[in-house]
Amino acid sequence: MHRILLLLVALILFSSTACAQEVEEVLGDMTVAEYEPRSTLVVDENIVTSAKFPFVDVHSHWFRAPTMTAGAIDTLIMEMDEMNMGVLVNLSGGWGENLAGAVSNMEARYPDRIVTFANVNFNGVGGEGWTENAVAQLRTDIEAGARGLKVYKNLGLDVKDVDGNRVAVNDPRIDPIWALAGEMGVPVLIHSAEPASFWLPRDKYNEKWLELKLRPNRFRPADEFETFETIMGEHFDIMSKHPGTTFITAHMAWYGGNLAYLGEMFDKYPNLVADMAAVIYEFGRQPRNAREFMIEYKDRLLFGKDTYRVSEFWTYFRTFETEDEYFPYYRKYHAQWRLYGLGLPDDVLEHIYYKNAVRVIPGLEESMFQNN
Secondary structure (H helix, E strand, C coil), X not given: CHHHXXXXXXXXXXXXHHHHHHHHHHHCCCCHHHCCCCCCCCCCCCXXXXXXXXXXXXXXXXXXXXXXXXXXXHHHHHHHHHHCEEEEEECCCCCHHHHHHHHHHHHCCCCCCEEECECCCXXXXXXCCHHHHHHHHHHHHHHCCCCCEEECCHHHHCCECCCCCECCCCCHHHHHHHHHHHHCCCCEXXXXXXXXXXXXXXXXXXXXXXXXXXXXXXCCCCCCCCXXXXXHHHHHXXXXXXXXXXXXXXXXXXXXXXXXXXXXXXXXXXXXEEECCCCHHHHHCCHHHHHHHHHHCHHHEECCCECCCHHHHHHHHHHHHCCXXXXXXXXXCCCCCCECCCCCCHHHHHHXXXXXXXXXXXXXXXXXXXXX
């Protein structure tokens, strides 16, 4: 009996070892980042490569706009036509000569297709004459053809004044800039902070763990950065201080996962609208809630993408226009979950795709889209 038990134990150990070796041969040194399971779910798939209505991408970046070749611009327009993109907004216009170069190189060639926003140089805040010079430069840039102002996330995060202090988003030294935008009738597209998860501990409970693992520089430790809540409080404060200026909050103000709160902000600030750049994964994981939200606030949402890769736009179209289930997002480190289509009504699609942009951005007309 003793020998039989020993034999059984030996067989179990051998089997376990063989199984472990087999698993090791299959998995090797594969990491979590490399794990890419293929769904066995069999459901309808409706790949949408062209939007149902012409749309405005209000959040794009073309850093080489002043020097892009005619051929590169022609290729861009061809791709826009294939996607049914009516207008692209280049947010990286810069200021001064760069801004003028971007306008002349892109808008002059395709005046109805490419719009340029100016930027502000925040170097030297607090120095003698900085505010007056920044306001004068923005006025010049708008007169040169800029149709809006884009403010990057470094304001509130790491912009320092001449004394080495953090410059808050609602710093009073910047107020004249926001006021000028309202006076001249151009919107301010402002990106403040980053996903709130970047401020949370990088542990197993953080749903952005993979992104922070692959891009550790995105982590915002408390001893180096102001809190997410503080920065976004400053962000919304400027909308209160400047009711005559239209503000486009970038990336849904990072509240795509808390639409109830964003709805409160819409109700509180009539001069607030939002672009949906780089946060489609938030809508796609809460299709019923997101659909109701987008129907209710259809006049406050603008289409935006951020990075420019044609195939990635298809995920936006599919999420907005179909009722497909459980389809992949295009960038796993942003979101490990799958998405569901919202099946938005045509009226909502039209507002998101172009009608709201026509209302907010000067120089756009509905006829530009209805004739496409």
